[in-house]
Every structure is written in structure tokens, then in C-alpha cells.
Amino acid sequence: MVTEPVRLAPGERAPAFTLPDENGVQHSLRDYRGKRVILYFYPAALTPGCSAQACDFRDSLGVFQGAGYAVLGVSKDPVAKLAEFRERDALTFPLLSDTALKAHRAYGAWGEKLNYGRRIEGTLRSTFVIDERGRIELARYNVRAKGHVAMLRRLLGL
Secondary structure (H helix, E strand, O other), X not given: OOOOOOOOOOOOEOOOXXXXXXXXXXXXXXXXXXXXXXXXXXXXXXXXXHHHHHHHHHHHHXXXXXXXXXXXXXXXXXXXHHHHHHHHOXXXXXXXXXXXXXXXXXXXXXXXXXXXXEEEEEEOOEEEEEOOOOEEEEEEOOOOOOOHHHHHHHHOOO
């Protein structure tokens, strides 16, 4: 039986994590203290929807960084696949590997979903904006890959 995932809300403390990026370098949320972070979870590297979303983040990275945000993508993919994804799509922000699904579960980004009409357990495409003190500023679950970055920019006034 699939348990209902946690849902984070604005004002809550963002769950801590330490995850390797596509080069094996460890990233912890505490490393970003004093910065605003856009943390997004996506189902699988090298797939059309995830590539479109990642490229949208890449293309808007200057706007986000100019407003003081760091962007981090998280998936269950192993480090080697993330390295291939980053190189193929010329991605310019860290891609974090959460093969144990600890961060996915802590953020409520893992659970039951519909996939081509079938109920499966998997990554719920989700995005979180974390403020400088490590608190959730914005939490969006089950977002669409296309148009998501534009919507996020509108919500953040960018």
C-alpha cells in the first residue's frame, strides 16, 4: 500500500539534505544558507519532459541568479546518468542524485501518480522555493514540465 506523501507548506523549515551532484560533489541545503534556493524534483534525466524543464531552467538561470536564487535539480538517477544529462543538454546548474529517495520523501516528491492511465509509485514533479533562512517560501506539487519555469518566474515577480 502506498502511503500519502507529506506536503510542505510556506513557513515550514525545509528538510535538510546532502546529495551528490553529477560530478560526485556533495551539496547540502546548509551550504546555501543566506541564499534563496529553487529546488525542483523531476522524474528522469534524458527524457523529453525533464529535458524541456531543465533547459527552461538553464535558459532562465541568469534571471534567477540575478535575483539571488540558486537552482538545484533532483532526481533518483545515478550520478553517471546526471553527468550525461548535463553534458547533452548543456545544463549549467547542479543536478543532484537521490537514489535512496530520502530527499524525495522528505519533500513529498515521491508517491502515487497516474502514468499513462496506470497508478504507479514515482517522482511527483515538484518545486520548492527556500528562503535565506531555510524555510519553505513556495511549494508546488505535480507541476507540468512545459511552462513551469515561466509560471515560477511570474509567481516570483521575475
